[in-house]
Amino acid sequence: MASTAELLHPPFPKHPGPLPGLGYHRPRPVLETMPTVPPLQRGKYRLGLPRAWTYGWLLGPAMLLAYWAVGSTSGFIDSRILPAPWVAVTTGIDLLQDGRLHHNVLVSALRAAQGLFFGATLGVAVAFLSGLSLVGGYLFDSVIQLKRAIPTLALIPFFILWFGVGETMKVTMIGVFVFLPIYVHTHNALRGIDLRFVELAETMRISYLEYLRHVVLPGALPGIMLGLRFGVMAAWVSLVVVEQINTTSGIGYMINLARNYAQSDVMLVGLLLYAVLGLASDFAVRLVERKVLSWRRTLGQ
Amino acid sequence: MSGTMHTGPIVRVRNLVRRFTVKGVLNGLDLDIAPGEFIALLGRSGSGKSTLLRAIADLDHEATGSGDLFVPERISVVFQDSRLLPWRRLIDNVILGLRGSDARERGLKALAEVGLAGRETAWPHELSGGEQQRVALARSLVRDPELLLADEPFGALDALTRIKMHGLVKRLVSIHNPAVLLVTHDVDEAIALADRIIVLDQGVIVADLPNAHHDDDIEQLEHTAATRRLLLRHLGVGHDGRALAPEAVDAAH
Numbered sequence: 306m307a308s309t310a311e312l313l314h315p316p317f318p319k320h321p322g323p324l325p326g327l328g329y330h331r332p333r334p335v336l337e338t339m340p341t342v343p344p345l346q347r348g349k350y351r352l353g354l355p356r357a358w359t360y361g362w363l364l365g366p367a368m369l370l371a372y373w374a375v376g377s378t379s380g381f382i383d384s385r386i387l388p389a390p391w392v393a394v395t396t397g398i399d400l401l402q403d404g405r406l407h408h409n410v411l412v413s414a415l416r417a418a419q420g421l422f423f424g425a426t427l428g429v430a431v432a433f434l435s436g437l438s439l440v441g442g443y444l445f446d447s448v449i450q451l452k453r454a455i456p457t458l459a460l461i462p463f464f465i466l467w468f469g470v471g472e473t474m475k476v477t478m479i480g481v482f483v484f485l486p487i488y489v490h491t492h493n494a495l496r497g498i499d500l501r502f503v504e505l506a507e508t509m510r511i512s513y514l515e516y517l518r519h520v521v522l523p524g525a526l527p528g529i530m531l532g533l534r535f536g537v538m539a540a541w542v543s544l545v546v547v548e549q550i551n552t553t554s555g556i557g558y559m560i561n562l563a564r565n566y567a568q569s570d571v572m573l574v575g576l577l578l579y580a581v582l583g584l585a586s587d588f589a590v591r592l593v594e595r596k597v598l599s600w601r602r603t604l605g606q
Numbered sequence: 607m608s609g610t611m612h613t614g615p616i617v618r619v620r621n622l623v624r625r626f627t628v629k630g631v632l633n634g635l636d637l638d639i640a641p642g643e644f645i646a647l648l649g650r651s652g653s654g655k656s657t658l659l660r661a662i663a664d665l666d667h668e669a670t671g672s673g674d675l676f677v678p679e680r681i682s683v684v685f686q687d688s689r690l691l692p693w694r695r696l697i698d699n700v701i702l703g704l705r706g707s708d709a710r711e712r713g714l715k716a717l718a719e720v721g722l723a724g725r726e727t728a729w730p731h732e733l734s735g736g737e738q739q740r741v742a743l744a745r746s747l748v749r750d751p752e753l754l755l756a757d758e759p760f761g762a763l764d765a766l767t768r769i770k771m772h773g774l775v776k777r778l779v780s781i782h783n784p785a786v787l788l789v790t791h792d793v794d795e796a797i798a799l800a801d802r803i804i805v806l807d808q809g810v811i812v813a814d815l816p817n818a819h820h821d822d823d824i825e826q827l828e829h830t831a832a833t834r835r836l837l838l839r840h841l842g843v844g845h846d847g848r849a850l851a852p853e854a855v856d857a858a859h
C-alpha cells in the first residue's frame with residue numbers, strides 16, 4: 306500500500322543519467338520534468354452512504370404534499386377526485402370538535418393493539434417452536450406456508466362462521482394478519498443464525514437456556530424486529546378490512562360511512578389517519594429497534 | 607496443577623476414523639497428549655487437521671466414523687476467526703456461560719492478561735483483528751482448560767502481530783499450563799511454540815518430532831534449521847522450495 310504522502314507527492318521521475326556518446330548533460334530542473342498530476346481528491350470516493358441528514362426522511366413526503374397542494378390550487382387535481390390538503394385539515398378539526406374522531410381512533414387503536422398483541426405473541430412463539438426444533442418445523446412450518454398461499458381475505462367468511470361478526474372475529478382477523486409476517490421473519494432469522502456461533506456455544510458447554518439468551522435471541526432479534534414492523538403495519542391495514550363488517554365505530558367504519566354519502570373529505574381524513582398512525586407506530590418500533598440493536602454496524606446507520 | 611494428579615496422557619486417540627460421505631479423511635489415527643504438553647499439528651491443506659481437532663472437540667456432527675477418544679472435561683477451542691458475539695461487550699464475551707459470583711472478576715483478569723485491561727465495555731467491532739483474537743484467547747483461558755485446541759488461531763493476522771501473539775501465547779500457556787494442540791500452516795510457528803511437532807498426511811500421523819528449546823543460540827539455530835528442513839520435506843517441499851515428488855515425500859515419512 307502506498308502511504309498518503311506517496312499518493313499526494315508521487316516519487317520524482319528518475320533522471321536518465323548521461324546519455325551514451327553525448328557527454329554529460331546538466332539535468333533540467335526537476336520541476337520542469339515533473340508530470341502535471343492534478344492533486345488527488347481525498348475523501349470523495351465512497352460506496353457506502355454518506356452521513357445522514359437530520360429530518361432527511363421528510364423530503365419525499367414534503368415533495369408529495371407540495372405537488373398535491375399546487376395541483377389543488379391550480380385546479381389540476383379536481384377537488385371531486387381528491388380534496389385539497391387543507392380541506393382534510395379543516396374536516397379533521399370539525400370531526401375532532403364533534404368528538405367523532407377520537408372515539409373512532411380509540412376504538413380502532415384498541416382493536417389493532419389487541420390483534421397485534423395476540424398475533425405477535427403467537428407468531429414469535431410458533432416461530433421459536435418451528436425454528437429451533439426439527440419436529441416443530443415439520444409440524445408447523447409447512448402448514449403455515451400453506452396458509453400463506455391462501456389470501457387472508459378469503460378466510461373472512463369462515464371467520465364470520467366461526468367467531469360471529471363481533472369483536473372476537475375482528476381481533477382474531479387482525480391477529481392472523483399480524484401473525485404471518487412476524488412468524489415468517491422470526492422463523493427465517495432463527496434458521497439463519499450463524500452456525501459458527503452455535504459451534505462456539507457448544508465448545509463452551511453452556512446450557513440450552515444460556516444458548517437461547519446469549520446466542521439465539523440476540524442473533525434473531527434483527528429479524529424479529531423487522532417482522533414486528535411488518536406486523537404493526539399489518540395491524541393497521543387490516544382494520545380497513547375488518548371494520549367494514551358489522552361495525553358502528555372505528556376509522557374503517559368512518560370511511561365506509563363517508564363513502565356511502567360520497568363525503569370524499571371524510572374519507573381522506575380516514576386515509577391520512579391510517580397513514581399517520583401507521584407511520585407513528587412504525588417509528589416507535591424503529592426506536593425500540595435502534596435501542597436493542599445498538600451493537601449493529603450497518604449501511605443504514 | 608492437573609499434571610501432578612494423573613500420570614497418563616490427558617488425550618488418548620486410538621484408531622480414529624472420520625469420513626465425509628465416502629471420502630476417508632482420518633484413517634485410523636493414534637495420538638496421545640500428555641498433560642501440559644504443547645503440540646503443533648502440521649499438514650498440507652485438506653489433510654484433515656481441522657477434522658481431527660473437531661473430533662477431539664466433539665464438534666464433528668456431520669462426519670461419520672469410528673475409534674476411541676478419551677478427552678478431558680474442560681476443553682477450550684480457539685478458532686481462526688475470533689468468534690466474538692457481536693452483540694455482547696468484550697467482558698460478556700469472555701465470561702460467556704461462566705458460573706460463579708467471581709466470573710466477572712476472572713473475566714477482567716483474563717482481559718488484563720492479554721493486555722486489554724480497561725476495554726471490557728467495548729464492542730467486538732471496535733477492536734483490531736489481533737485484539738479480537740486476544741479476546742478469544744482470554745475467553746478460552748478464563749475457563750482454566752485442561753486442553754486448549756487452536757485451529758490456525760493466528761492465520762488471519764499479519765506477520766508482526768503473529769510474532770507478538772507467539773510471545774503472548776507462550777507466557778499465558780506457562781501460567782495456565784493447559785495441554786495445547788495447535789493447528790498451523792507455519793513451520794516456524796510450530797518450532798517457536800511447540801514441545802512436540804506432528805505431521806498429518808493421508809489421514810494418519812506420519813511424523814512425530816520432539817522440539818526441545820535450547821538455551822545456547824547456536825544450538826537453537828542448528829536445531830531450527832534441521833527441524834525446519836525435515837518438516838518441510840514431510841510437507842512435500844524440497845530444500846530449494848520446489849515441490850517434492852510423492853515418492854520422495856513417502857520416503858521422508
Ligand SMILES: Nc1ncnc2c1ncn2[C@@H]1O[C@H](COP(=O)(O)OP(=O)(O)OP(=O)(O)O)[C@@H](O)[C@H]1O
Pocket residue numbers: 626627631649650651652653654655656657658668
Ligand atoms: N463438513 C464437511 N463436509 C464434507 N467434506 C468435508 C467437511 N469438512 C471437511 N471435509 C473434507 O475433509 C478433508 C479434510 O478437511 P480439513 O478441514 O480437516 O482439512 P485441513 O487439514 O484442516 O485443511 P486446511 O489446512 O486447509 O484447513 C477435506 O478434503 C475436506 O474437503
Ligand SMILES: [Mg+2]
Pocket residue numbers: 655656657757
Ligand atoms: Mg483447517
